Amino acid sequence: MECFNMTKLPGFDVGGIVHLIINNQLGFTTPSELGRSSPYASDIGKMIGCPVIRVNGDEPEQLLKAAEIAAKYRHEYKKDIIIDMLCYRKWGHNELDDPTFTQPLMYRDIHGRQSVPDKYTDKLIEAGIVDKNTVDQWIENSMAHWNSLLKKCDNYVPEPIYLAPDSPWGKMSLPNVNHVTTWDTGCHGDELRYIGAKSVEVHEDFAMHEHLTKSHAEARVEKLQTDSLVDWALAEAFAFGSLLNQGYDIRLCGEDVGRGTFSHRHAVFTCQQSGNYHIPLNHMLEDQKAQIEVVCSLLSEEAVTGFEYGMSIENPDRLVIWEAQFGDFFTGAQIIFDTFITSGEAKWMYQSGLVVLLPHGYDGAGPEHSSCRIERFLQGTNSSEDSIDGDGVNISVCHPTTSAQYFHLLRRQMVRNFRKPLIVVSPKILLRLPAAMSHMKDFQPGTHFLPVIGDSSVKEPQRVKKVVLCSGKHCYALEKERSKLIKTEVINQSDVAIVKLEELCPFPAAELQRELSKYQSAEAYVWSQEEPRNMGPWTFVSPRFENLLGVKLKFAGRRESAAPAVGIGGLHRQEVEKLMKETFA
Numbered sequence: 229m230e231c232f233n234m235t236k237l238p239g240f241d242v243g244g245i246v247h248l249i250i251n252n253q254l255g256f257t258t259p260s261e262l263g264r265s266s267p268y269a270s271d272i273g274k275m276i277g278c279p280v281i282r283v284n285g286d287e288p289e290q291l292l293k294a295a296e297i298a299a300k301y302r303h304e305y306k307k308d309i310i311i312d313m314l315c316y317r318k319w320g321h322n323e324l325d326d327p328t329f330t331q332p333l334m335y336r337d338i339h340g341r342q343s344v345p346d347k348y349t350d351k352l353i354e355a356g357i358v359d360k361n362t363v364d365q366w367i368e369n370s371m372a373h374w375n376s377l378l379k380k381c382d383n384y385v386p387e388p389i390y391l392a393p394d395s396p397w398g399k400m401s402l403p404n405v406n407h408v409t410t411w412d413t414g415c416h417g418d419e420l421r422y423i424g425a426k427s428v429e430v431h432e433d434f435a436m437h438e439h440l441t442k443s444h445a446e447a448r449v450e451k452l453q454t455d456s457l458v459d460w461a462l463a464e465a466f467a468f469g470s471l472l473n474q475g476y477d478i479r480l481c482g483e484d485v486g487r488g489t490f491s492h493r494h495a496v497f498t499c500q501q502s503g504n505y506h507i508p509l510n511h512m513l514e515d516q517k518a519q520i521e522v523v524c525s526l527l528s529e530e531a532v533t534g535f536e537y538g539m540s541i542e543n544p545d546r547l548v549i550w551e552a553q554f555g556d557f558f559t560g561a562q563i564i565f566d567t568f569i570t571s572g573e574a575k576w577m578y579q580s581g582l583v584v585l586l587p588h589g590y591d592g593a594g595p596e597h598s599s600c601r602i603e604r605f606l607q608g609t610n611s612s613e614d615s616i617d618g619d620g621v622n623i624s625v626c627h628p629t630t631s632a633q634y635f636h637l638l639r640r641q642m643v644r645n646f647r648k649p650l651i652v653v654s655p656k657i658l659l660r661l662p663a664a665m666s667h668m669k670d671f672q673p674g675t676h677f678l679p680v681i682g683d684s685s686v687k688e689p690q691r692v693k694k695v696v697l698c699s700g701k702h703c704y705a706l707e708k709e710r711s712k713l714i715k716t717e718v719i720n721q722s723d724v725a726i727v728k729l730e731e732l733c734p735f736p737a738a739e740l741q742r743e744l745s746k747y748q749s750a751e752a753y754v755w756s757q758e759e760p761r762n763m764g765p766w767t768f769v770s771p772r773f774e775n776l777l778g779v780k781l782k783f784a785g786r787r788e789s790a791a792p793a794v795g796i797g798g799l800h801r802q803e804v805e806k807l808m809k810e811t812f813a
């Protein structure tokens with residue numbers, strides 16, 4: 229149904245679709261009059277005025293004619309068309325099934341009929357077109373051919389697409405499981421400053437919104453000139469611009485992605501006079517080849533994520549990003565996640581570099597928009613507990629806490645020589661939080677994404693008594709609380725270290741080991757998270773810390789809960805207080 233809704237939208241138009249309904253008049257044991265509120269299976273096509281050819285599946289020649297008409301129509305008009313092939317299912321849903329249990333009348337009819345090939349054969353013989361012997365010979369030859377193909381399956385080894393030399397995927401590899409590779413994803417400051425300035429540049433006669441001229445465009449240019457801190461949106465523009473410069477196309481799709489849910493991105497400007505759109509990143513250079521496509525999608529998650537997954541497996545040189553308006557919106561796309569994104573490589577050997585941005589974080593808002601349900605993605609990965617390099621892992625789940633980390637993540641997705649889906653637990657308050665902004669030097673050549681960020685504020689690591697481990701924006705609240713406790717002399721300067729897991733999966737065991745080895749006299753290790761105990765990373769990290777690092781973590785977080793958040797400001801603050809107490813107790 230959603231395909232019909234997408235068919236004429238510029239970001240999704242594929243030039244028409246031929247929809248074939250194999251109309252067996254049943255939905256398993258449900259007859260059609262109980263399975264649909266409208267008379268015809270093709271009725272959903274009415275929403276776009278789509279033509280329908282209804283054809284009797286018992287008549288092969290009619291069916292062929294219908295297919296020809298449909299193909300010509302689609303070719304000529306680049307529009308959708310439906311073939312509704314009325315047929316039936318001769319046997320049940322599977323070998324053990326007997327359809328007469330539930331559809332006695334229909335099946336009395338069906339079993340009284342000749343099969344389609346038999347009926348057609350009789351018709352041809354009657355018309356003197358073929359004789360019985362010829363038909364028998366055809367059947368025998370065809371069966372022999374199919375049987376020989378079936379036999380070949382015995383020793384058939386499927387070829388992964390990324391090994392096929394004639395595909396654009398031919399140059400890709402499998403991740404090297406024997407060593408962890410860091411990818412140099414940094415860029416020169418001059419290039420970044422150029423991209424940054426270009427990212428807000430419009431033509432003289434283009435009337436940018438007054439507010440954006442000042443607070444966005446001019447502010448950005450000034451920041452670049454004064455070498456100020458780089459915020460989240462600028463870091464993203466750096467990543468996009470530099471990837472375009474390297475020849476990678478980009479497709480950013482989702483609800484309101486042009487402006488950004490939190491009005492921070494402004495990848496597309498709207499002229500206040502003409503209403504026209506302008507995407508500055510497509511005009512960085514005179515002869516720019518690679519382009520960014522910014523698609524504000526229809527209000528759908530499932531169909532749109534499915535479409536973007538398709539875009540991502542089509543070509544490894546296009547960075548494809550689906551952004552959810554809020555992280556919980558992925559719930560509408562859960563089927564696509566489970567069936568394709570997390571398991572597609574295992575099932576079909578298709579690599580996908582799809583990036584999924586899911587705003588997440590507990591700010592006292594309602595249960596839905598607080599959580600992107602990190603736990604569900606972690607459950608969908610195969611990061612086997614006994615493997616320190618995280619081989620066999622089929623998606624990355626990252627929770628970057630600074631703008632530079634986000635920049636490196638996006639670039640790493642294209643710079644490395646294999647593709648894996650990337651789930652970015654992305655921020656809301658960090659978009660503008662000064663502490664989450666990075667220095668220009670953090671983007672320079674030689675820098676890269678850090679799966680673990682150690683605690684550089686602890687001057688005497690050997691004196692640390694407690695190590696607090698966390699991920700995401702929660703770290704800033706923890707750091708603030710620690711400063712308060714130090715100031716009020718509840719704890720000493722080097723008592724508590726705060727270590728951030730920026731990448732949850734593949735689990736960065738080696739990096740953590742290195743970091744934790746600094747804290748020789750630590751007595752306690754706490755995992756502190758904003759999410760309730762049955763959510764967030766806890767159930768994923770806890771056994772891994774224990775099995776891979778020999779560290780038994782204590783839990784500090786909200787108690788188990790059915791809903792992700794309480795949704796009442798006062799209660800939220802009480803929870804935060806308790807959570808901080810538990811963490812530092």
Ligand SMILES: *[C@@H]1O[C@H](CO)[C@@H](O)[C@H](O)[C@H]1NC(C)=O
Nearest residue numbers: 229233234275525526527528
């Ligand atoms: C198409 O999608 C839009 C959301 O973008 C929705 O409002 C509309 O109802 C859909 N149309 C149909 C006919 O389903």
Ligand SMILES: *[C@@H]1O[C@H](CO)[C@@H](O)[C@H](O)[C@H]1NC(C)=O
Nearest residue numbers: 574610611612615619620621
């Ligand atoms: C998970 O990964 C491990 C290590 O690579 C592999 O041995 C195992 O077969 C994988 N499990 C599944 C279900 O793919």
Ligand SMILES: *[C@@H]1O[C@H](CO)[C@@H](O)[C@H](O)[C@H]1NC(C)=O
Nearest residue numbers: 716717718719720721722723
């Ligand atoms: C802080 O360190 C000093 C000197 O080592 C010690 O006397 C004091 O008890 C410590 N305070 C706390 C709160 O641990």
Ligand SMILES: CC(=O)N[C@H]1CO[C@H](CO)[C@@H](O)[C@@H]1O
Nearest residue numbers: 402403573574610620621622
């Ligand atoms: C479970 C799963 O999908 N495993 C696959 C992960 O990716 C590697 C290659 O990178 C495959 O070999 C695994 O089959």
